Amino acid sequence: MSVYVARLVLPTDPERDHIRGPVNARLTLLEYGDFECPYCGAAHPVVDEIRRRLGRHLRFVFRHFPLSTVHPHAEFAAEAAEAAGAQGKFWEMHDRFFEHQNALGNDDLIAHGSALDLDIDVLARELADGTHAQRVREDFVTGVRSGVNGTPTFFINNVRYDGSHGLGSMLNTLEGMLPAA
Numbered sequence: 001m002s003v004y005v006a007r008l009v010l011p012t013d014p015e016r017d018h019i020r021g022p023v024n025a026r027l028t029l030l031e032y033g034d035f036e037c038p039y040c041g042a043a044h045p046v047v048d049e050i051r052r053r054l055g056r057h058l059r060f061v062f063r064h065f066p067l068s069t070v071h072p073h074a075e076f077a078a079e080a081a082e083a084a085g086a087q088g089k090f091w092e093m094h095d096r097f098f099e100h101q102n103a104l105g106n107d108d109l110i111a112h113g114s115a116l117d118l119d120i121d122v123l124a125r126e127l128a129d130g131t132h133a134q135r136v137r138e139d140f141v142t143g144v145r146s147g148v149n150g151t152p153t154f155f156i157n158n159v160r161y162d163g164s165h166g167l168g169s170m171l172n173t174l175e176g177m178l179p180a181a
Contacts, residue, residue, distance in 0.1 A: 031152050
């Protein structure tokens with residue numbers, strides 16, 4: 001009997017992906033997430049603590065998986081995060097969205113950009129033109145092809161992690177993959 005293991009169809013690429021931590025770290029934790037998803041919001045501080053504890057051994061990657069049918073602001077928020085990334089502030093916008101999940105309407109996105117000192121005219125134009133919509137769709141499609149069907153979905157070193165999203169479970173899994181010192 002064979003066992004199905006969900007794997008990333010699009011490996012992490014420093015030229016494409018948003019990465020926190022060393023690009024050549026031994027461990028990669030990749031999240032397909034939705035800025036409006038309360039479960040992603042709950043996972044955000046867990047990921048931050050994992051990043052803090054594993055330091056140079058971990059790179060964290062975020063890809064968009066907006067569940068637009070249940071989270072009406074998620075797709076536009078993902079595009080706004082990409083627009084912020086084009087101005088060098090993806091991670092600042094990422095964190096801000098998870099810290100203010102109840103404020104993701106169109107006016108809120110502009111206010112968040114203003115708080116981060118983004119060029120608001122460029123941000124508004126890119127949102128209106130759908131400049132980053134294709135990137136968000138690409139993330140979503142690669143997620144579906146990789147077996148993502150909800151958020152958050154995590155992959156560790158290209159293999160879907162199906163355990164608990166709690167700190168203990170995720171950290172133990174990751175630490176268990178590090179070679180003994």
